[in-house]
Amino acid sequence: MLFLVRMDVCLPSDLSDQEAETLKHQEKLYAQKLQCEGTWLHLWRVAGHYANVSVFSVEDLDTLHTALTGLPFFPFLEIEITPLCAHPSRVAPE
Numbered sequence: 001m002l003f004l005v006r007m008d009v010c011l012p013s014d015l016s017d018q019e020a021e022t023l024k025h026q027e028k029l030y031a032q033k034l035q036c037e038g039t040w041l042h043l044w045r046v047a048g049h050y051a052n053v054s055v056f057s058v059e060d061l062d063t064l065h066t067a068l069t070g071l072p073f074f075p076f077l078e079i080e081i082t083p084l085c086a087h088p089s090r091v092a093p094e
């Protein structure tokens with residue numbers, strides 16, 4: 001199943017620069033692991049926002065929940081999830 005996920009990031013203002021850098025590094029490693037595994041298919045910055053839109057490919061909603069709650073940023077994210085299905089006009093890739 002494919003899901004469009006928008007994540008808006010709101011890091012706490014009392015986080016030190018060092019804590020923020022450590023968290024961002026952990027987040028990057030985790031995001032890259034899921035991309036390498038084929039779970040996180042697309043990751044795009046939303047222009048003008050500290051936010052991303054992503055496409056996840058997972059077995060079911062429980063798996064998506066596990067992937068998202070595993071994000072080091074999870075406590076600081078506002079997450080919107082949209083299930084995707086096939087569009088009848090889409091040209092399938094060869």
Ligand SMILES: O=C(O)C[C@H]1C=CC(=O)O1
Pocket residue numbers: 007009027028031050051052073
């Ligand atoms: O910066 C973000 O959009 C939040 C998060 C998503 C992937 C990642 O590395 O950080």
